[in-house]
Amino acid sequence: MGADRALPPVRERRGLPAAPVPKLRDMTPFDEPLARTLLATACAAAGLPEPAGARLLALGENAVFELAGPAVVAKVGRGAELAGRAGQELAVARWLDGEGVPVVRPYLAGVWTADGHPVTFWHRLAPAVAPARPADLAPLLLALHRLPAPPFPLGRRDLLAPVDRWLAAAEGHVDPADAAFLRHRKEEFAAALDGLTPQLVPGVIHGDALPRNVHVGPDGPVLLDLETVSADLREHDLVVLALSQDRYGVPAEEYRAFTAGYGWDVRDWPGFAVLRGARETASASWVAQRVPGNPAAAAEFRRRVDSLRDGQTAVRWYPF
Structure with missing residues (x-):
């Protein structure tokens, strides 16, 4: 062929x-209740307010939440295997922003983890x-x-x-x-x-x-x-x-x-x-x-x- x-x-x-x-590795289903629990853990570790009023925007490879305050969007990874990709996404965003390409910008610099799941925080557009x-x-x-x-x-x-x-x-x-x-x-x-x-x-x-x-x-x-x-x-x-x-x-x-x-x-x-x-x-x-x-x-x-x-x-x- x-x-x-x-x-x-x-x-x-x-x-x-x-x-x-x-x-x-873990048979627990990645659903909205689990993602909210992980989000709360990551917010506490990052010094952000309790995300009780967070609104779910998407559920796929990541659960994406809009926090009620501050003006932040959080991405909770489906599994620990996505941690490296989450870190690279932050680096890519900073690089593209520096090159003048209009992109979403990180709110916090690093990847936070909750029970092994990567969590990143972004400026809300x-x-x-x-x-x-x-x-x-x-x-x-x-x-x-x-x-x-x-x-x-x-x-x-x-x-x-x-x-x-x-x-x-x-x-x-x-x-x-x-x-x-x-x-x-x-x-x-x-x-x-x-x-x-x-x-x-x-x-x-x-x-x-x-x-x-x-x-x-x-x-x-x-x-x-x-x-x-x-x-x-x-x-x-x-x-x-x-x-x-x-x-x-x-x-x-x-x-x-x-x-x-x-x-x-x-x-x-x-x-x-x-x-x-x-x-x-x-x-x-x-x-x-x-x-x-x-x-x-x-x-x-x-x-x-x-x-x-x-x-x-x-x-x-x-x-x-």
């Missing part, structure tokens, strides 16, 4: 070799003046992609590295054949990614370049969620939105506005199908960790896996 060719869909539900499943659109993302990516390497090392954007961890979190709650199917895809796409020939010069990327990671405030768009900033193919940042048009319903005219603002459409690149397939594999696996105790996540996981098995590239997926 050529490195820049799409991989064929794997349709069989059974018969794939079972990959070893990582053992979970002024209220949004408009919803973020793909066109708001394009100039931020251009500014990011024009930067030289930072004065500290960045790893590659390994989309597929967390797949085993996400699937392990769903052990006993998803069909083992589905987990084996996704692990098989992971291995195949990981091999194909290594052979891609980029069109753009590799360098600093955001790694999860979506409008949801942009805040449009009174001074313009600001880039958020810097955990996946990496040094890799710039095409990573462009495939995300192309996939969002196909899978998540981003209107064609908004995608065209994004490509016009950036100046290139990644769908014209021969490696697009491989990079897209890798991201779809990661996205389906990511939902697995939300399945325990969550019927909506189970339904979305089923939708994503079935469409991948059947090679249906236009089946609508829903954000989770």
Whole structure:
């Protein structure tokens, strides 16, 4: 198989070799009550007020809370394995701010821990003046992609590295054949990614370049969620939105506005199908960790896996 060719869909539900499943360090589910307990511990350690009135903004790899006071947003990591990434996000934010890229800024310099979970604190942004659109993302990516390497090392954007961890979190709650199917895809796409020939010069990327990671405030768009900033193919940042048009319903005219603002459409690149397939594999696996105790996540996981098995590239997926 050529490195820049799409991989064929794997349709069989059974018969794939079972990959070893990582053992979970802690079977306690990462949910809102646990995240609030961890937040209270971290706030006490950091000298911040008791976060009794904190508002949950998101629950995924992190639980993100808006504190009632001071003007702070806290990110509570799902597990201890995210501590290194949390520290790098703080360093990246300070560097980008110094380079003139509009980004969210740390409120406290370090990573705090609560029962091993990393917690970071950020300045709360002024209220949004408009919803973020793909066109708001394009100039931020251009500014990011024009930067030289930072004065500290960045790893590659390994989309597929967390797949085993996400699937392990769903052990006993998803069909083992589905987990084996996704692990098989992971291995195949990981091999194909290594052979891609980029069109753009590799360098600093955001790694999860979506409008949801942009805040449009009174001074313009600001880039958020810097955990996946990496040094890799710039095409990573462009495939995300192309996939969002196909899978998540981003209107064609908004995608065209994004490509016009950036100046290139990644769908014209021969490696697009491989990079897209890798991201779809990661996205389906990511939902697995939300399945325990969550019927909506189970339904979305089923939708994503079935469409991948059947090679249906236009089946609508829903954000989770």
